[in-house]
Amino acid sequence: MPFQWFVALRYLRDEKGQTAxxxxxxxxxxxxxxxxxxxxxxxxxxxxxxxxxxxxxxxxRSPREEPRxxxxxxxxxxxxxxxxxxxxxxxxxxxxxxxxxxxxxxxGVTAASATVTGSGVATRADARVPVVIRGVDGDxxxxxxxxxxKMTDGSFDISxxxxxxxxxxxxxxxxxxxxKLRVASTEGIEDVVTVSGVFALGNEAVDKTWVVTSLRxxxxxxxxxxxxxxxxxxxxxxFAADRIADGIFxxxxxxxxxxxxxxxxxxxxxxxxxxxxxxxQFFVVVTVTLGIASVLIVSVxxxxxxxxxxxAVGTPARRVLxxxxxxxxxxxxxxxxxxxxxxxxxxxxxxxxxxDPNGVPRxxxxxxxxxxxxxxxxxxxxxxxxxLIPARRAARLDPSAAIRSG
Amino acid sequence: MAESILSVEQVVRDYGxxxxxxxxxxxxxxxxxxxxAALIGPSGSGKSTLLNIVGLLDRPTSGRVVLAGTxxxxxxxxxxxxLRARTLGFVFQFHHLLPAFTxxxxxxxxxxxxxxxxxxxxxxxxxxxxxxxxxxxxxxxxTSDLSGGQQQRVAIARALxxxxxxxxxxxxxxxxxxxxxxxxxxxxxRFNAELGTTFLVVTHDPxxxxxxxxxxxxxxxxxxSDQRRx
Numbered sequence: 001m002p003f004q005w006f007v008a009l010r011y012l013r014d015e016k017g018q019t020a021x022x023x024x025x026x027x028x029x030x031x032x033x034x035x036x037x038x039x040x041x042x043x044x045x046x047x048x049x050x051x052x053x054x055x056x057x058x059x060x061r062s063p064r065e066e067p068r069x070x071x072x073x074x075x076x077x078x079x080x081x082x083x084x085x086x087x088x089x090x091x092x093x094x095x096x097x098x099x100x101x102x103x104x105x106x107x108g109v110t111a112a113s114a115t116v117t118g119s120g121v122a123t124r125a126d127a128r129v130p131v132v133i134r135g136v137d138g139d140x141x142x143x144x145x146x147x148x149x150k151m152t153d154g155s156f157d158i159s160x161x162x163x164x165x166x167x168x169x170x171x172x173x174x175x176x177x178x179x180k181l182r183v184a185s186t187e188g189i190e191d192v193v194t195v196s197g198v199f200a201l202g203n204e205a206v207d208k209t210w211v212v213t214s215l216r217x218x219x220x221x222x223x224x225x226x227x228x229x230x231x232x233x234x235x236x237x238x239f240a241a242d243r244i245a246d247g248i249f250x251x252x253x254x255x256x257x258x259x260x261x262x263x264x265x266x267x268x269x270x271x272x273x274x275x276x277x278x279x280x281q282f283f284v285v286v287t288v289t290l291g292i293a294s295v296l297i298v299s300v301x302x303x304x305x306x307x308x309x310x311x312a313v314g315t316p317a318r319r320v321l322x323x324x325x326x327x328x329x330x331x332x333x334x335x336x337x338x339x340x341x342x343x344x345x346x347x348x349x350x351x352x353x354x355x356d357p358n359g360v361p362r363x364x365x366x367x368x369x370x371x372x373x374x375x376x377x378x379x380x381x382x383x384x385x386x387x388l389i390p391a392r393r394a395a396r397l398d399p400s401a402a403i404r405s406g
Numbered sequence: 407m408a409e410s411i412l413s414v415e416q417v418v419r420d421y422g423x424x425x426x427x428x429x430x431x432x433x434x435x436x437x438x439x440x441x442x443a444a445l446i447g448p449s450g451s452g453k454s455t456l457l458n459i460v461g462l463l464d465r466p467t468s469g470r471v472v473l474a475g476t477x478x479x480x481x482x483x484x485x486x487x488x489l490r491a492r493t494l495g496f497v498f499q500f501h502h503l504l505p506a507f508t509x510x511x512x513x514x515x516x517x518x519x520x521x522x523x524x525x526x527x528x529x530x531x532x533x534x535x536x537x538x539x540x541x542x543x544x545x546x547x548x549t550s551d552l553s554g555g556q557q558q559r560v561a562i563a564r565a566l567x568x569x570x571x572x573x574x575x576x577x578x579x580x581x582x583x584x585x586x587x588x589x590x591x592x593x594x595x596r597f598n599a600e601l602g603t604t605f606l607v608v609t610h611d612p613x614x615x616x617x618x619x620x621x622x623x624x625x626x627x628x629x630x631s632d633q634r635r636x
Contacts, residue, residue: 001523001524002522002523003518003519003521003522003523003524006518006524010506010507011506013506014505014506305502306504306505309498309502309503309504310504310515310519311487312461312463312490312496313490313491313496313515313516313519313564314487314488314490314491314492314494314516314519314520315487315491315515315516315519315520316484316487316488316519316520317483317484317487319519319522398463399463400458400461400463400464403463403498403502
């Protein structure tokens with residue numbers, strides 16, 4: 001074994017108490033980082049999943065209508081104008097099949113679907129409830145919001161005047177699968193439809209108002225035959241949605257809203273969480289560095305006579321330096337491996353302890369292998385850096401003075 | 407004429423920056439191969455300073471030290487370390503073994519530290535020399551489990567394992583009872599006679615000094631007497 005490894009490992013083994021103490025400190029520090037990261041990552045991805053479960057990543061609709069003056073100024077003509085904002089009416093996306101084809105070909109898109117969305121009122125006996133009429137294109141829409149997986153009753157069948165409705169809406173109206181329902185749009189068109197299924201997405205606004213039917217049926221209810229008011233799409237990287245939306249706006253002039261625009265508060269919450277995670281990691285790194293450094297500094301002082309002897313009998317300064325760097329690195333590696341194991345165990349225990357009685361975790365944790373590898377690399381680097389000052393001090397010891405002081 | 411192992415020429419060593427203290431005031435000293443010399447003198451006379459300079463652990467303020475044919479004045483720290491590792495052996499007063507290591511590991515350390523990786527030859531030589539000092543049955547003991555005399559014998563084995571040209575011993579028997587002291591000194595005499603290793607022994611003990619072929623006395627940083635006996 002190379003001299004510096006032999007001496008470093010022997011010193012670590014010989015000072016069992018010190019080594020155990022600092023390994024405990026490093027592994028507790030690393031386990032806190034691993035545990036917290038797993039918890040925060042898990043919370044964030046489950047929050048994002050539940051948010052995106054009931055809305056598309058990007059929604060395209062017609063641009064807002066702007067008031068257009070009838071007379072232009074020019075040729076020495078000045079005009080005083082009083083401009084009122086234009087009232088926004090439900091409009092189709094211009095040439096939507098062409099836009100659709102274009103959107104589908106764009107990079108990063110996993111699904112796209114044209115839909116018709118309008119407002120209306122659902123009536124059942126004496127109950128009258130405002131609803132959102134959603135005309136969708138069956139399978140394409142399911143790739144964006146998987147209603148089929150969220151059915152609590154009946155099945156997803158929207159053919160021939162059948163509809164599926166939200167669970168809260170169903171209970172508000174007191175209806176279930178097979179019951180009939182009168183739906184009137186704000187355009188004044190009415191139809192009686194049959195409920196084929198009830199879904200629960202977990203988003204109250206959706207579960208309370210949505211009446212989902214076929215594209216064609218909704219087009220006739222809203223009096224926009226052959227039209228589509230929105231195109232909804234999914235992308236690979238959900239956090240790139242706002243950039244992709246900006247790109248679509250630049251290309252087509254359509255209003256493109258990403259889920260990030262619509263959930264700004266959620267996102268700022270997530271980013272606050274991420275930065276608190278970064279802060280905790282930073283302080284743990286500082287603590288671990290100081291811990292390793294202080295143990296090694298004490299060790300250099302304790303061993304200064306021995307270091308002096310090693311130097312006197314002909315040990316090159318660079319090998320003395322290496323002895324202490326190796327100790328720092330080894331403490332970092334072993335401490336962080338122990339800490340990672342500990343952190344994963346904590347995370348799993350926490351997940352199990354906070355699960356609801358059905359065993360479904362309330363706080364799902366997400367252990368990321370890259371995170372573990374990163375922690376181990378980081379702790380090793382930290383160990384080396386922490387060892388740098390003590391190691392240089394050891395290498396610069398004056399052997400004659402060190403021996404005399406013993 | 408015998409081969410010169412050490413030549414100290416006009417060595418001066420001052421300490422302190424503002425108030426200068428002269429520890430060595432122009433020392434000239436030569437040692438030839440195979441000599442066993444005692445260096446005596448009262449406390450504060452400059453014995454340890456001279457030993458540190460000869461041992462390349464300290465540099466003279468002026469003058470030069472030629473060790474085994476190498477002029478050391480122009481060497482950098484790295485070259486001095488290497489020269490120390492290959493031509494010098496040290497025996498310190500308080501044996502100065504490394505307590506975390508076994509006897510045989512302590513004996514191997516100088517060569518191991520110099521070459522980087524251990525070889526079978528290093529180990530065999532270390533075991534052979536431990537046998538020569540009568541400790542072959544203690545080779546795998548931690549040195550903290552050995553008696554004072556045994557520890558000093560391990561220290562002598564360590565100083566001799568790599569066959570140095572010159573062994574420097576600083577009060578090698580200072581901490582031992584007379585029986586152990588005799589044992590340790592007899593070992594040095596034996597290696598001197600059998601291997602022809604040159605020794606420079608700093609000592610307070612007149613019984614040791616009397617048994618050396620040459621006694622050098624240093625007083626106030628100068629050599630005051632230098633006697634050879636046949």
